[in-house]
Amino acid sequence: MKKNLKARITTNHEIAPGIYEMIILSKELSLEGFPGKFVNLYLEDGKHLLPRPISICEINAKEQVLRLIYAVLGKGTKKLSMMKENQEIHVLGPLGNGFTVEKGTGKNIVIGGGVGVPPLLELVKQLEGATDVYLGFRCNPFLVEDFKKYADNVYLATEDGSEGHKGNVLELLKLQNQEGDMIYSCGPKPMLKAVSEWAKNHNIDAELSLEERMACGIGACLVCTCKAAETGDEDWEYKRVCKDGPVFSRDEVMWE
Amino acid sequence: MMRPSLKVNIGGIELENPIMTASGTFGSGKEYGDFVDLNRLGAVVVKGVSSVAWKGNPTPRVAETHGGMLNSVGLQNPGVEEFIKKDIPFLRGYDTKIIVNIAGKTVEEYCAVAERLSKEDVDMIELNISCPNVKEGGVSFGTNRDMAEYVTREVKKYTKQPLIVKLSPNVTDIVEIAKAAVDGGADALSLINTLTGMAIDIHKRKPILANVVGGLSGPAIKPVAVRMVYQVAQAVKVPIIGMGGIMTGEDAVEFMLAGATAVAVGTANFMNPTATTDILEGIEKYMSQYKIKDIKEIQGSLMI
Numbered sequence: 001m002k003k004n005l006k007a008r009i010t011t012n013h014e015i016a017p018g019i020y021e022m023i024i025l026s027k028e029l030s031l032e033g034f035p036g037k038f039v040n041l042y043l044e045d046g047k048h049l050l051p052r053p054i055s056i057c058e059i060n061a062k063e064q065v066l067r068l069i070y071a072v073l074g075k076g077t078k079k080l081s082m083m084k085e086n087q088e089i090h091v092l093g094p095l096g097n098g099f100t101v102e103k104g105t106g107k108n109i110v111i112g113g114g115v116g117v118p119p120l121l122e123l124v125k126q127l128e129g130a131t132d133v134y135l136g137f138r139c140n141p142f143l144v145e146d147f148k149k150y151a152d153n154v155y156l157a158t159e160d161g162s163e164g165h166k167g168n169v170l171e172l173l174k175l176q177n178q179e180g181d182m183i184y185s186c187g188p189k190p191m192l193k194a195v196s197e198w199a200k201n202h203n204i205d206a207e208l209s210l211e212e213r214m215a216c217g218i219g220a221c222l223v224c225t226c227k228a229a230e231t232g233d234e235d236w237e238y239k240r241v242c243k244d245g246p247v248f249s250r251d252e253v254m255w256e
Numbered sequence: 257m258m259r260p261s262l263k264v265n266i267g268g269i270e271l272e273n274p275i276m277t278a279s280g281t282f283g284s285g286k287e288y289g290d291f292v293d294l295n296r297l298g299a300v301v302v303k304g305v306s307s308v309a310w311k312g313n314p315t316p317r318v319a320e321t322h323g324g325m326l327n328s329v330g331l332q333n334p335g336v337e338e339f340i341k342k343d344i345p346f347l348r349g350y351d352t353k354i355i356v357n358i359a360g361k362t363v364e365e366y367c368a369v370a371e372r373l374s375k376e377d378v379d380m381i382e383l384n385i386s387c388p389n390v391k392e393g394g395v396s397f398g399t400n401r402d403m404a405e406y407v408t409r410e411v412k413k414y415t416k417q418p419l420i421v422k423l424s425p426n427v428t429d430i431v432e433i434a435k436a437a438v439d440g441g442a443d444a445l446s447l448i449n450t451l452t453g454m455a456i457d458i459h460k461r462k463p464i465l466a467n468v469v470g471g472l473s474g475p476a477i478k479p480v481a482v483r484m485v486y487q488v489a490q491a492v493k494v495p496i497i498g499m500g501g502i503m504t505g506e507d508a509v510e511f512m513l514a515g516a517t518a519v520a521v522g523t524a525n526f527m528n529p530t531a532t533t534d535i536l537e538g539i540e541k542y543m544s545q546y547k548i549k550d551i552k553e554i555q556g557s558l559m560i
Contacts, residue, residue, distance in 0.1 A: 004291050004529055042527065049474050049527045050320045076320070092529060213316045215325065215526045218290070220283035222303075222332050223318035238312055238332055243287070 002095060002218070003028045006088045010065065012081070016142040019115070020081045022054075022068045029066050029093060033059035035123035036098030036186075036209055036247045039066070040217040041080060042090035048076045053214050053242065055119035055186075056094060057143075069118035069143065095217050096246050099184055099207050105129045106181030109204070110151070111169055111195050112136070113187025117143055119209060120186055124150045132178060136169035136191065170194045180204055183250075193255045206250035212241040219243025227254035260543050261550045262536075264298065264518050266495050267418025267443035269379050271298035271353055271518065274508070274551060275536045278473075278499050278522030279304055279357035279382060279422070280329065284343035285350075291529040296536060299353035301520060302343060304384050306359045307368045309335040319455040319464035324476030324501070325523060326453050328467035330390055331359045336372050344376060353379040355420065359387065363397075363410050371414040381415050383408065383442075386424030386449035387471070398424040398449075401436045408440025420497065422446035425477075425484055434488040446497040446520065447488060448481045474523040475501040482514050489515020489556055503531070505538015515556040 007026035015021045029039070033056050040051035058067035072081050083089060104127035111134045112120045121143060124131055133151040135144060139160045147154045156164030157172045165172045169191065179202075185195045186209035199206035212224040225238035228248060236254045239245065262273035276299045277285070284302045285294050294300065312332025319326040333339070339356070347354045356378050360366035370381055385398035385407060397403045408421050421437040423430065425448040434445055450471025455464045463469075481500025489496055498516030501523065502508050508519045524531035539551070548554060 002290050044527075046475070047322055048320060049323070049325055049523060050318070051526070090528075213318050215318050215327070216281075216287070216529075217526075218287040218529070220287040221281060221318075221327070221526065222283075222312065222329050223315075223327055225312065225315055225317070225332070237309075238315075 001032060002093060003032060004092050005029070007091045009083055009085055009087050009089055012083055012085060014081070015069070016140045018072050019142050020070055020072060022070065022080070024066050024068065024089065024091065025064060026066065026091065027064040029091065030059055030061045030064045032094050033066055033122070034094060034098040035101060035126055036119055037094035037096050038119070038246065039068070039091050039093030040095060042092070043076060043079055044090055045079065048079065050076075050215050051092065051217055052076055052080060053095070053217050056122060057118035058122050058125070071115040092217065096242055097244065099123050099209070099247050101126045103182050103205065103207070104131070104184070107179065108132070109173075109178055109180040109183045110134070111173070111183065111185040111187070111191075113169060113191040114138065116187030116191075116209065116211070120184065121146055123184055129181070132180065134169040134172055136187070170198060173198065183207070185209070192253075196250050196253065196255065199250050207247050208250065208253060209247045210241050210245050210253070214242050217242045227256070228252045229254055258549065260540070260548060262539070264551060266497065266518060267380060267420070269353060269418060272351075273298040273536055274512070274518035274539070275532055276301050276355065276497060276518055276520040277525070277532060278520040279384065281522040281525050284339070285347060288525065288529060288532075292533055294347075294350040294352055296533050297352045298518060299355050299379070300347055301355040301357055301382055302339070303333060304331045304357045304359040304387065305333050305336050305339045305369060306331065307336055307365050307372070309333065309338070310359075314466040316464060316466055317470075319470065321453070321455055321472065322476065324472050324474030325526070326455055326465060326470035326472050327450070328465045328470035330467065331387055333359070336369050340372070340376055344378065348377060355380040355382050357382040357384050357422070359384045359390070361390070363407050366407060366411050367414045370411045374414060374416040378417060380418045380420055381411075382420040382422050382446055383411055384422050384449075386422050395424050395426060398433065399427050401432050404433050405436040405440040408437050408442050412441035418443040420444040420446050422449055424449050425480060426452050430484045431487050431491045434492050438492050438494055442494060444495045444497060445488060445492065446499065448477070448484050448500045451477050451480065473501065475503055477501050478507065482510055485511055485516050486514040486558070502535065503527070505535050505540075505542055508535050508539050509542050509554060512551070512554045513556070513558045515558070517555055
């Protein structure tokens with residue numbers, strides 16, 4: 001059940017250049033959280049009317065907290081990054097359809113890119129099967145140590161070569177001759193498209209989490225759509241990333 | 257003490273209160289039903305419906321601007337048959353009025369939707385001749401006096417429900433278009449739809465919206481909307497549904513003072529999922545502060 005509430009911020013600080021960690025305290029949200037879902041954060045300043053949709057990185061029901069990792073990309077997220085500990089924030093969530101954890105009983109391949117990496121952490125924590133994780137960044141990787149706690153193997157790629165393989169995660173995937181039964185991925189569209197093709201070529205099922213500019217976040221306004229089709233259906237339609245997604249199955253998404 | 261009356265009358269239909277939803281911001285109410293008691297809304301104005309399914313525009317379809325937002329959804333909808341099958345039964349489960357916003361690329365398409373809905377259990381029709389995001393139809397009918405009158409008159413022939421005409425602010429003289437719609441047989445007017453606008457990503461040197469331009473809504477447009485409601489209220493006798501950046505009960509009262517009979521809440525729903533009922537409570541608070549027993553005492557009571 002979605003909650004519309006005020007939650008207290010317990011942590012809000014920079015963990016990598018332009019990347020922030022916010023921890024919010026809410027028993028209700030911590031009980032409803034699920035890998036791949038997101039929350040709307042409202043700035044309520046009269047200038048930034050639209051909520052910021054932020055993926056859930058980790059859920060801790062025992063401590064009643066949600067961990068959110070976000071990138072400062074514009075004025076709204078800049079303002080978010082300036083919120084202080086103990087301040088209250090208006091939160092709506094959890095929203096959207098998350099990953100199907102139940103599909104992950106075999107050998108899993110988890111592939112994240114940039115700011116698409118955070119929602120994969122809670123997923124990896126919950127997956128039953130053996131899991132190999134591929135993380136790609138332009139530079140300045142984050143959360144890598146967190147993934148090492150829960151994954152069997154973590155492979156790292158940076159575009160500038162400052163850490164791990166110099167290049168992208170797809171190259172790394174091919175270098176490792178990676179095999180598996182299920183792929184989960186979140187990241188920029190070109191990466192997801194490449195992952196989707198790789199998965200298709202290797203006949204591996206995949207779930208992909210998309211990002212799009214949103215307004216309502218609950219499926220009413222139809223601004224955050226993506227081209228999608230039922231499996232084998234050539235007639236596509238615009239589906240809502242916030243409500244039908246953000247996680248879609250491999251064959252559902254029609255790439256431009 | 258007697259509870260103050262918030263009842264309003266639009267085209268012979270009595271609404272429990274003046275709060276409506278602005279078409280396109282509330283779907284058909286399903287999504288907001290998780291947060292808002294839909295029974296408390298005077299009416300739900302559903303997202304624009306056309307005779308067949310429309311895919312809508314490419315993304316990005318939204319850009320946030322200072323105190324407002326641009327959208328270029330382009331009236332994506334599953335078509336009137338899907339709407340009748342799925343949304344009417346859902347909304348009939350609630351004690352609220354159903355107003356169906358209808359869209360078309362041609363006069364014939366508008367008439368076809370109106371005729372199809374005339375056999376269905378809906379309370380009113382809102383004729384959308386003001387969407388800036390579709391290439392054909394939409395705003396082209398709403399920016400020309402003769403076209404506005406003609407399309408209203410034709411649709412009126414096919415509808416059995418009261419007909420509201422939703423006007424565009426992207427005109428030289430809103431009063432002229434308002435009068436034309438009334439001459440065509442409009443039972444009420446909705447104003448304003450979004451103002452055409454644009455936003456640019458200076459780093460990419462590209463428009464933010466894939467459609468290049470879009471419709472501006474939110475508090476940024478409220479003074480324009482209040483002015484237009486005021487001007488039109490002076491010139492026509494039919495009820496006006498005022499909208500454009502209403503975020504609070506005070507904003508709603510402002511529109512009613514300017515001459516609106518009812519108000520519609522749009523962009524505020526995105527900023528606060530319970531905006532509709534919060535605004536209703538704000539109006540009640542204003543009425544109690546000034547000991548107003550009937551909301552009709554507010555409507556058009558601006559003192560100049």
